[in-house]
Amino acid sequence: MNYRRLASLALVVGAVICGLMGADVFGVQGNQVKKSAPSVVNLPTALWSIRRAPQPLIDAVGSLRLKSSLDSLLAGTNSCFIVNEGNASRAQGNPDVVLIPASTMKMFTAAAALNALGADAHFDTVAKVSGSEVSPSVPNLYLLGGGDPLLGTTTFRETLDKFAATRGAPITSLEKLADQIKSSGVKKVSEGIIVDDSRYDTTRFVTGWKDSYRSDGQIGPIGALTVNRGFAQDAVAPVDDPALFAAETLEKLLEERGVAVSGSAKRGRVPESSTSVGSVSSVPLSEIVEEMIRSSDNLAAEMITRELGLKVKNEGTTAAGVAAISDELKSLGVDVSQLSFSDGSGLGRSNRASCQSLVEVINTGERSGFSALWSGLPIAGETGTLTNQLKDTPLAGHLKAKTGSLAGVTGLTGLIDVRRPLRFSLLINGEFTEAGGVDLRSQAAQIIGAFPDAPGIDVLSPIPAGT
Incomplete structure (x- = not known):
């Protein structure tokens, strides 16, 4: 990794530190000058050193390495990825490109159903x-x-x-x-x-x-x-x-x-x-949604889609249902302008979604009435479609994500909490088997979970000789 690209960031950080600390160092408080006797300040670490505020630099280097590693892994595929920590973007690639989502489509169906029917609805x-x-x-x-x-x-x-x-x-x-x-x-x-x-x-x-x-x-x-x-x-x-x-x-x-x-x-x-x-x-619908997400229940997704069609469009058909899904997502603030759906389960290869739209739906899980979007997510090595995946990795028990698999299509979207609490989405379309896709997304998930995989501050800014 070439760290010279981060030199400007280091200077900015140093300038901020200087501005915050300079008053005390030079005996100035507001517009008044201290009357105490002048003294010599011995700073073992230079005032402008990035060692005084290392975290922004570690995050910046970690983000660069994260994007570089994902770009390298996914080279030769049609793919997108987004990794966010809170409101901060940690890495992204082609976030608005629309791809076949496979069963990650169920996250859209789930969010739309909770919005239109309510978490307490039953059949x-x-x-x-x-x-x-x-x-x-x-x-x-x-x-x-x-x-x-x-x-x-x-x-x-x-x-x-x-x-x-x-x-x-x-x-x-x-x-x-x-x-x-x-x-x-x-x-x-x-x-x-x-x-x-x-x-x-x-x-x-x-x-x-x-x-x-x-x-x-x-x-x-x-x-x-x-x-x-x-x-x-x-x-x-x-x-x-x-x-x-x-x-x-x-x-x-x-x-x-x-x-x-x-x-x-x-x-x-x-x-x-x-x-x-x-x-x-x-x-209640919230529990049906949890089961649908956890086990990737295709029939539940399609029946809920038709119920949405009946509720929103007065027509219990798949066509009415997918139109209702788009309407409900839009009302939730999800940008659906480039999305297209042909079913509610993701079995169809004509469905199209973006990583940006998937992350927006994941974010909806923190709203009142939408907690099933998170509680239903399979847990790596423990539950649902991830029961037998990523067992012997740091992600076991710490990755919660909806899976998606078709021939030449794989996807993963959800939450990771290993070193940092991250929300992410990943879609990959290419020439690979379903098993090959699972392996590819597992590698990507481990790269994401390692964030911030950056050198320590002693590497980024060695202690000056003689201090």
């Missing part, structure tokens, strides 16, 4: 029968979907616990709904369960997604009535119609409880005259 799944009274035998049981992405069974809960990223994730119990239906007095459903998922449209997968996203378990079919994330077994076999699958799953639970169900499940609408025989509510 209800309701069972009803027609008419104003509940009889032991009813022709149909109506199951109304309310957009709960966490609706599931105990068996599925056990499946989630097998994976590090989803271990401990909350669910809304479908068994509890079955218990309530039985307790309501219903003993027989003679003509089957009718499902109503009209809250959102029935487009199950977003246009432009790779077909492999379905087969490899990246995401199940999207709908307002979805159980077990739309997977039939072990979170790897997506169903065709999530609402009908929900009815079939509920039917089995009812039969286990002695409620007989005849006839096949079918689609329909809840009649205007109807009576509730059971209802289950999700955990």
Whole structure:
């Protein structure tokens, strides 16, 4: 590192010190001259020496080294990075360039949802029968979907616990709904369960997604009535119609409880005259957002996107939802002029975001009502998608960040507190595998965490000989 570039900074620092200290050194206070006898001041360190105020120089050198190291690591890629400490910028590269964000996109979806829906919002799944009274035998049981992405069974809960990223994730119990239906007095459903998922449209997968996203378990079919994330077994076999699958799953639970169900499940609408025989509510939206960020839950992100479309644009579609995300981000003060979104999860390769916009969303986490943006971040070596990453590094337990991974795309945005409390964002697009991208961003994160990786003051300004 060539430290001559910092000579001017050293002179400025020295001048400030001189201005602050000169009055006492030369016996001057304001416009009055001290009447004490003149004395000789012996300064072992020169008055203009940067040793008298070393931190600004250490920070400046550290910032130069940080940027240089990141530039070197990311050479040959399309990338951006921002590293801030409080209000101070420590390093940045191409902060406003828009790139494919992968799953860091979920930070935008999360912030928009908390802003539009509120941290305490929840999603209800309701069972009803027609008419104003509940009889032991009813022709149909109506199951109304309310957009709960966490609706599931105990068996599925056990499946989630097998994976590090989803271990401990909350669910809304479908068994509890079955218990309530039985307790309501219903003993027989003679003509089957009718499902109503009209809250959102029935487009199950977003246009432009790779077909492999379905087969490899990246995401199940999207709908307002979805159980077990739309997977039939072990979170790897997506169903065709999530609402009908929900009815079939509920039917089995009812039969286990002695409620007989005849006839096949079918689609329909809840009649205007109807009576509730059971209802289950999700955990608050803040906890759903935490789970979505921590485990990178694609289905939750897409269902929340459609809920945003319904709430903000009166249309439960992905197109309306991504438009709503942009509107809500703008209202939060995020510059969205160069951003473009095609989904809420980041699976699409047509999404575009900048490091500047990601840092602005990270900053939103300190506002009232938005704490889930920080509390949901995976912790290196400990939780979520970072459970098995950066374990044996200084970042373990000290890096909290949302990950993003696609072939040729990797990203990381969040908080680091090793030597200094830093907020950062990093997006890299290039020619590499998902595994290669994880390795690349891990190296970048370790470089950032080492700030200020600068020489000590004895190197920057040696003590003069003979002192």
